Amino acid sequence: MTALFESYNARFIEPKTVGETFVLRDREFSLLCEQNNSLLVGPRGSGKTTLLKMLKVGAQIGWKYPKQAKVLRRFSFAAIYVGADRQFDLVVKAIHLNDKYSNILDLLSKCLLATRIKFACLDTCREILDQKLQNLEFLSHQHVKYSLEMEVNCCKALAKTWDLGEPALSFLEIRSLLQLQLAEINRFIDRLKFDEEPPTAGSLIDHSPYLTHTPVHACLTFVDAFNTAFKVDDKIWALCIDELEIMPASLQEYLFSCLRSIDQRILLKLATSPFSSLSWDRSSVARPMPGHDYTPINLSFGRKQDAKRFTARLFDALLLSEGIQYRGRRSSSLGEAVLGPSPIKEAGGDALQREPYKAPNGEHYKRFALLREKDPSFRAFLDQRHIHLEGLQKASESQRAGQARKYIWPVAIRLEYGPTNIFRRPDKSIASRPASRKSVPDVYLGYDSLLTICEGNPRTTIGLLRPLARIFTGTSKPVAHEKQSELLTKTIAKYFSLLSSIQVGDLTQRYGSLIDVLDDIGAFLSKEVNGADFKPEPALSIKIDAATKPPIIEAIGNAMNQGAFVMLSDELGTFDFGSILESRIRLSYLLCPRYHIPLTYGQPINLSTITQVEKEKRRSTLSIRDLFEDAGMDDE
């Protein structure tokens, strides 16, 4: 069901392949390369894993673009990359099942991560000791000179400090002994789950002293052993830990607090989703401070233009990988040739948009004039503001900005879904246009709009735009809007099926799953744009105010981790990891076609205001058809 969004996940991709397919986010990567602690924050699919993996020498070997590879010279720390895996999930579930043994499970989860780190240290060793590095222009500085004696000395030290139980003389032996420890940890977890009288923490530690190893201890002992044995005393290492959000809460707290203080030979680079239910005491002295203890790097795009620019680059790379060659004058020509122009573009330039405000055929003018004709409230608004549509073309740019530009999207959407768009029912009564799920209006389609909808999210971009690129292959015409509409509808339906798994622990029973909350928000925002009266400043963003119920905040936070909401500003202005209380967010543009709202954001409205509105009859509720038929399950 979620295949569209799982079709590209850097977690499953070898570092070298990541390097080959990487589209660099220069600013973020530069920040990450700095010799300090970092906290990488971004929703699902935003490229956290890719960025972290790109710190690995193994990935940098596959770097395609020599010009960009210069950035690799900026740092010489060796990255130790650790991804979370299913085992953490098992521990988290076991903790939920057995409150009684939560202390032991905390111990085991820390030890599990420590063991993963040990394996990752060995992986990094293999990379930086590889002689091939010496001949690679931008990576030779990462190479560490090797001799068998050095390896033997290093392994002897590791065997002792990692409590492997027997001597080891090679990295291979160390790895083999770590596998035994890993198997033993799994046995302990199973005993806690199934034994009637499981062992105590003390007896476990007596039996297996390595259980007391913490993640940082594991890394530190490795750094000691390696730097000494290989005579690189000052070597700096970056411990990169991915997917913090799926680790047990105690481990998240531990790792986050390590940003405050860690050995100076080790940098900590953590990656996580934006929202965490952990309650950080923001005023606590122990809490690491952004800017002081670490650099926060947010992968959500604050500016729409930045997101579009990055999506365009991703799309170009995607087209290239599909064998679609660039023949146009500008790089955007190729993408636009595939998807065709959008009815609404942010900036003019081509023939369609050259004089968009000019009567009688300018694209914007036509829409404004049509709505003026059909919608009395819009007409009244224009009169009230003394906006003369026929004079817009001659108005200055700043005048147009105030009088027309910011209304382009609301006007286009209102024309599609507003109250004046009527149709005649079979019983000859008049009603507003029904909310069609099957077809997406043209304003959401074409190059500009689809790029906006992708939000700079690599996974959405690949999931939505790659099939369109493949339809284009072998043709010379842009992909038809019907096809674009079909794929966008499927994409949204699949995304909803993913979001529907997020539950709201709402005791009032108003909300079962996140979809109920989304539908309320969507309906409210849609009414702001498509309601009876034209609103020049519709509320199109949401403030998470204190009056909102905590279960709803948590559900919204989890949805934000999945990219359903985008942070516009938070309490501290750092776009940091933690609570989302008092932050301002907007719906992801991917959801806008479903709720008939513009691909822009507007004034904030308190979330509690939306959730306290007496429930009206819904336009339509999510049905099994949304989950299966629209998602194209029958095709898969």
Add this chain to the structure above:
Amino acid sequence: MLNILIASDLHAYVPSEKSGEPSCLVAQNTNASGHPDIIGEMGKTILTEGLRVDWILCCGDMADKANPIAQDFAWRRLADLKTTLDAKLLLGTVGNHDVDSRLKFSDFDPKGALQRLVPAFPGLDEATCDRYWSRNFHLWEEGNVRLLNLNSAAFHGYHSDLADNAASIEYLHGRVSQYTIDKIITEISSKKFDVNILLTHHHVYRNDMIYDLDLSEMVYGGRLMDALTKTTKSSWLVIHGHQHFPDIFYGRSKVYPPVIFSAGSLSATLSSPLSSLATNQFYVISLETDLSKAGEWTPSGVVRAWHWTAHRCWERSPSNHNIPFEIGFGCREKPESVAAKVAKVVRESSRPVLNMEEIYAIVPEFRYLIKEAVDDVIEKLPVLGVKCTRGAVLSESNFRKEKL
């Protein structure tokens, strides 16, 4: 050293309502279909590994159920691979799925689609191709290596396919006729070669490793092998496909047991019980052509195997696969004897740890042992005072004295 890439049993297909998914090789423009480009990935893998390939051999079943479009697609992709790898030779042989035995695509010509392929099938000049089709075999000679390419599906489509028992249905098994054997023997007896290879689709000996009953082996396969070894007075390397069961073993023979290389399928969908025993693989056999290096063990060489993973890429096959990466063949020395030699090297070495290459340099026969023999050697080492730590692939293993 001669490097031979083996791709067997591709089972390419054209998707339709009835086709099912016999393999992951869809006969479509790879860019347009969204299906993995597994043949293109093979090329990338070989180049990444820095390997040179001299020959590409396909052991048959290029397409599933003789679909002509799929056959054309698979053959062209293999020809592209030959170009990518700058190989000297691409040779195919006919599999049961390559012949339109049930006349689904033609009313009268079961092998017509194969004969129309470009480049000409099985991959040589027109005269040699004609010989393959008329005599059911041809010979290829290069240096001191001779390859016999035998069409073991030559009689498919011409025999009673409506017989009431499986043994009588021709397309359910392979066959070499006595006439063909006689002609082969006449041709090969005139010249002597150090290394002899038989390329064919069906297995020459019955294999009961997978199914309780399997009668699909080549009829007269044993008779063929007996005649071949008797004539050349040497062991042959037999490379075949058909069963999708990767294995290397020695065949029966009175004096010169052949090395049997049973290739796994490149891309066919593997179902139970086979799926628990096999993976999709391709191979590069590095065949030792310098007899001074091969010693008394001819034919001998090293096989590199890669398997197709869920991550849609080829990876080196680990040591628990039937044919792992960098496994040898050819040496039939007793494992006890090789273990003793390895143990002596390790015990007497001044180096604290030895890797495989260091061991091979002193005990070269260890390199040419088949998988089961290598496992036996390693199992015997602890009692000889040696600890072996196995790597993910065999060549990454290392050895040291048990007591430090």
